[in-house]
Amino acid sequence: MLVLSRQRDESIIIGDNIVVTIVDIRGDKVRLGIEAPAEIPVHRREVYEAIQRENQRAGRLEPAEARSLGGKTAAQTRHVSGG
Amino acid sequence: MEIYSTRFGPIQIEPSDILRFPEGLVGFADCREWVLLADGLEPALAWMQSLDRPALTLAVVSPRRFVPGYRMRLNRRELAPLKLDGLKGARVLVIVSKSNGSLTLNLKAPLVINLHRRLGRQVITNGDLPLRYEVAGEAHILKMTA
Numbered sequence: 001m002l003v004l005s006r007q008r009d010e011s012i013i014i015g016d017n018i019v020v021t022i023v024d025i026r027g028d029k030v031r032l033g034i035e036a037p038a039e040i041p042v043h044r045r046e047v048y049e050a051i052q053r054e055n056q057r058a059g060r061l062e063p064a065e066a067r068s069l070g071g072k073t074a075a076q077t078r079h080v081s082g083g
Numbered sequence: 084m085e086i087y088s089t090r091f092g093p094i095q096i097e098p099s100d101i102l103r104f105p106e107g108l109v110g111f112a113d114c115r116e117w118v119l120l121a122d123g124l125e126p127a128l129a130w131m132q133s134l135d136r137p138a139l140t141l142a143v144v145s146p147r148r149f150v151p152g153y154r155m156r157l158n159r160r161e162l163a164p165l166k167l168d169g170l171k172g173a174r175v176l177v178i179v180s181k182s183n184g185s186l187t188l189n190l191k192a193p194l195v196i197n198l199h200r201r202l203g204r205q206v207i208t209n210g211d212l213p214l215r216y217e218v219a220g221e222a223h224i225l226k227m228t229a
Contacts, residue, residue, distance in 0.1 A: 038163035041106060043207055051192045051207065052110025054214050058141050058180035058189065063090065066142035066179055067125040069149070069186060069218065 086118065089138040091130070094120065101134065102196060104203045105164065109192060114139060117203065119176075119196075129176070131194070142179035149188060149218050161206040165197045172199050180215065187215035 004012060011021040017037060024031040034042050041048075085093050100118050107114040114133045122128040127148055133139035146153045155175065167173050174196040178189045190212040196203040 038160050039105060041109075041207075047191075047207060048109060050214060051189070051205075054180060054189055054192070055108055055110055055141070055178065055205075057182075058178045059139050061142050061179060061181050063122070063142075065181055065186065066128055067122065069127055069144065069179070070125045 086132070086134055087137045088132050088140055090140045091120070091132070094118075094132070099201070102201050102203045104205070106204060108194075108205045109207070111136075111139070119143075128179075131176075131178075143176040143194065144179060144188065146175060146177045146188060146190060146193065150190065150216060153190070155193065155206075156209040156212075157206055158209065161204075161208075162195065165195060165202050165204055166200060167195075167197050172197060174198055182215050182217075185217045187217050189214055190216045 006012065006022050008022050008025050011019050013019050017035075018040065019035040021033040021035075022030060023033045036042055084096060084098060086096055087093050096118050102117045102119060104115050104117060106112060111133075114135045116134040118132050118134065120130045120132055122130060127144055129143050131141045131143050165173070176194045176196065178192075178194065180187050180189065190208070191214040192205050192207050194203055195206050
């Protein structure tokens with residue numbers, strides 16, 4: 001990992017078109033400003049990784065399991081009888 | 084043209100059926116081409132099949148059907164690459180998963196598709212929509228044995 005020290009209002013440029021600026025430092029919290037093209041996603045790492053894991057988990061769902069959705073919609077309450 | 088799905092086998096599609104996700108999905112940046120398949124048995128259900136990874140098939144549904152009062156909150160930046168004209172012409176789908184015996188919907192990171200341009204993106208919403216919204220608990224077990 002490349003480690004650089006920056007003070008408030010200073011910036012780092014990544015490639016040609018991604019700029020990270022220290023907007024504010026307060027206690028142990030740093031506010032970062034990120035300028036990047038909209039097609040480059042920028043997210044908190046833990047959010048990104050949680051979604052990645054959830055996508056992987058979803059990939060393991062079997063059709064028979066997914067098809068049981070038919071019994072449950074927002075608009076209806078239905079009693080399931082028999083079985 | 085024919086594509087192959089590990090789950091569903093060979094499938095005939097038209098090139099115009101292909102949806103392009105230029106950034107793939109979160110954590111699957113290589114999966115840029117997809118087709119949306121209707122489930123033959125369950126009308127509420129569809130499947131996103133990756134053309135880049137035949138083993139990657141994701142169940143998807145329309146969130147409004149299952150989530151009372153569903154609304155997305157997004158940064159404009161999240162939608163910009165889709166070149167949408169407002170949210171008309173956009174189709175929103177959420178990925179279905181399973182957790183502790185319940186089916187869950189990923190409301191935190193829905194798929195937004197520009198139908199006219201055949202472009203899509205997995206967007207990350209603001210606010211606190213859940214990663215796993217439960218839709219079916221024990222009721223589904225009863226239904227499967229019917």
